[in-house]
Amino acid sequence: MQRIIIxxxxxxxxxxxxxxxxxxxxxxxxxxxxFSRFNARSRDRRRAAKxxxxxxxxxxxxxxxxxxxPADRSLKSSEGVVCCSRECVAxxxxxxxxxx
Numbered sequence: 001m002q003r004i005i006i007x008x009x010x011x012x013x014x015x016x017x018x019x020x021x022x023x024x025x026x027x028x029x030x031x032x033x034x035f036s037r038f039n040a041r042s043r044d045r046r047r048a049a050k051x052x053x054x055x056x057x058x059x060x061x062x063x064x065x066x067x068x069x070p071a072d073r074s075l076k077s078s079e080g081v082v083c084c085s086r087e088c089v090a091x092x093x094x095x096x097x098x099x100x
Contacts, residue, residue, distance in 0.1 A: 058071040061082075062088055063081040063082055065084065067084040075089050077092050078093060
């Protein structure tokens with residue numbers, strides 16, 4: 001009889017721990033609405049990603065190596081020639097070989 005009472009008590013404690021853990025997981029976990037395409041937060045994230053993707057960026061070829069870089073990230077040498085990196089600018093200014 002004593003074994004049965006101990007087994008029942010252990011099972012009860014185990015059940016309480018598991019249900020408390022399940023409630024905490026359910027409260028902080030993702031639900032079906034988080035995966036819905038109609039969720040406002042997900043919709044806004046998708047819209048922002050499309051806008052970032054849709055912007056056209058002008059690409060300019062490096063005068064030394066021919067690598068295309070965005071116009072806002074390109075560098076200009078002292079002669080006004082567009083380059084992709086500091087190394088290319090230094091190579092052009094030092095008169096090094098123009099091929100990469």
